[in-house]
Amino acid sequence: MEEFINYILQFGNLNKQQTDFIVGKAKTLELHKEDYFSEAGKVPRQVGFLLEGVVRFCYYNNKGEEITQYFIDENNFVSDQQRFEAQVLASEYIQAVTDCKLLIFSKRDWDEIGNTIVGWDAITGLILKNCLLKTIERRSPLVSEDATTRYLSFIENFPGLVNRIPLSYIASYLGITQQSLSRIRRNIR
Amino acid sequence: MEEFINYILQFGNLNKQQTDFIVGKAKTLELHKEDYFSEAGKVPRQVGFLLEGVVRFCYYNNKGEEITQYFIDENNFVSDQQRFEAQVLASEYIQAVTDCKLLIFSKRDWDEIGNTIVGWDAITGLILKNCLLKTIERRSPLVSEDATTRYLSFIENFPGLVNRIPLSYIASYLGITQQSLSRIRRNIR
């Protein structure tokens, strides 16, 4: 919980009264491994902040292959924020990779925070921009890297996650087959 | 110029007086093919809005290879916005792919618009979020696609740009060699 407040305070100043108000709106949610936080074809109902565990964003391409787009670990927001804000259908799944514990905010509560806390929209705007930029900085370079370099980049970008995520998800994130990734692991040793 | 106003009005309401104020701050800039709009290692001095031409974002990886990250065409903003806002050194180049005509705003004028027009920050925030999201949606899927599919995706995502951008830049954007791209073009016909 303190981690949550600290995270937010990186992006703007809020006094104790304000942070108390925000925290007062938070509920907690536990997800089991492989549960969905939100699903393609449904309207995202909540914003999450990940206290424990790892989640992934994924979708199905036109060949029916499941593509992992991104991973999120502890002390980061978990949300298809644009679809959540607009309350429109999502095209991606957000799935627990491990058992997870989250803080969650309903749309109603999220809006109420926005209407109550001056500067909240600016803070959340900054947070979102940062997350999007980080996504680009991590994902985009993979396009021009070979499979081994992609794996090394992954280890750098998501330190500590290698041993918490099934090989098949990592391979999917890297755009290679799991056989290739397994071979790469062997060659690196 | 009208295109510029229309673009902005998509993201928020402004009256004539306000748009006049904004337009009053704009200067124009012409770039020749291959000129830089901003450079890695320098602080971005201006925000641009592309009236004519095509630009690309690019950088050099640790092997010294030049990587094209993204293309921007007419009626879109051109800016390393996060570095511009913070006035810190950029790590990417923004280069004219063709001769270009732009509207530009200096940091001072941009800030003055923000201090004068209520809601300007919200509008530019929305624009930036949209641009970042579009970048992710276009670039990220390439990771899991084969070379031919990447090229077809490029054509879909940047309609009309195929014939305005040198093959080598497109190949770099797609993360393949220009020989491969040339071969793919032949096979598609």
Place this chain on the structure above:
DNA sequence: TCCCTTTTTTACCATTTGTTAAATGCTTTC
């Protein structure tokens, strides 16, 4: 602990993409 299921590793061969080098085509300049 043992069995069953799932995940990961291995192996073999097919396919794709990269590398190198050369030829062709296109533009610019004098």
Place this chain on the structure above:
DNA sequence: GAAAGCATTTAACAAATGGTAAAAAAGGGA
């Protein structure tokens, strides 16, 4: 209009990655 300089295409071969299948290893539940 010819020569020079780039950009694009081709080709032959090498290297990397994918596809399929099977074995090995790891994990989970009775």
